[in-house]
Amino acid sequence: MSKIDVFAALGGNPVIPVLVVEDVAHAVPMAKALVAGGLTALEVTLRTDCALSVIERIANEVPEAIIGVGTVTRPEQFDEVKKAGAQFVVSPGLTPTLAQAALDNEMPYLPGAVTASEVIRAMELGITDLKFFPAGTSGGAAALKGFSTVFAGVRFCPTGGVKPGNMADYLSLPNVVTVGGTWLVTSEMMNNGEWSEITRIAAEARAQADGILAS
Numbered sequence: 001m002s003k004i005d006v007f008a009a010l011g012g013n014p015v016i017p018v019l020v021v022e023d024v025a026h027a028v029p030m031a032k033a034l035v036a037g038g039l040t041a042l043e044v045t046l047r048t049d050c051a052l053s054v055i056e057r058i059a060n061e062v063p064e065a066i067i068g069v070g071t072v073t074r075p076e077q078f079d080e081v082k083k084a085g086a087q088f089v090v091s092p093g094l095t096p097t098l099a100q101a102a103l104d105n106e107m108p109y110l111p112g113a114v115t116a117s118e119v120i121r122a123m124e125l126g127i128t129d130l131k132f133f134p135a136g137t138s139g140g141a142a143a144l145k146g147f148s149t150v151f152a153g154v155r156f157c158p159t160g161g162v163k164p165g166n167m168a169d170y171l172s173l174p175n176v177v178t179v180g181g182t183w184l185v186t187s188e189m190m191n192n193g194e195w196s197e198i199t200r201i202a203a204e205a206r207a208q209a210d211g212i213l214a215s
């Protein structure tokens with residue numbers, strides 16, 4: 001099997017909303033609002049009881065969304081999330097068992113690494129598309145800049161403390177392809193049904209990210 005280009009599988013989206021959804025009824029309007037704002041790759045975290053149902057709903061009802069799942073920490077979850085309709089998987093860290101589960105499921109996989117040794121271990125497992133989490137407390141953009149000098153071909157999606165105010169620090173680096181975060185959709189916005197506000201924030205983030213990447 002040839003290696004999966006994970007960032008291509010994410011549709012080239014420069015910003016990935018990281019979603020913590022408490023109510024399955026929010027799944028479809030939230031996904032539609034984000035897609036309308038130009039962000040189509042969505043990461044639903046497995047932090048809530050309804051997460052698998054949220055993925056199923058979005059997979060069935062919002063075909064424009066590239067639906068992924070985050071907070072995957074056990075190999076058996078790959079099968080569960082694939083059945084629910086997930087198209088990519090994100091983990092906060094990486095083990096050989098998780099890497100094998102991604103391969104077995106032919107799933108685009110973005111696991112986390114924040115130290116040089118963790119990056120080297122990922123490379124040994126054939127993984128060069130990585131999440132950098134928690135970015136803010138792991139050296140931030142300065143650490144990723146350092147990695148760019150020694151790990152040619154390794155690409156990152158920083159998450160954890162990434163916001164509009166520091167997005168440019170990350171996206172202007174040669175080894176950062178996309179950023180992710182929870183700032184785009186809060187529980188309050190979902191509980192209040194602020195779908196047009198979510199679309200506005202998504203469109204603003206998309207325009208900002210596209211501008212940085214084009215410059």
Ligand SMILES: O=C(O)C(=O)C[C@H](O)[C@H](O)COP(=O)(O)O
Nearest residue numbers: 018045070071159160161181182
């Ligand atoms: O649950 C996971 O596996 C994750 O994906 C972690 C998230 O990427 C961060 O929690 C985002 O951090 P903030 O944007 O600072 O809230």
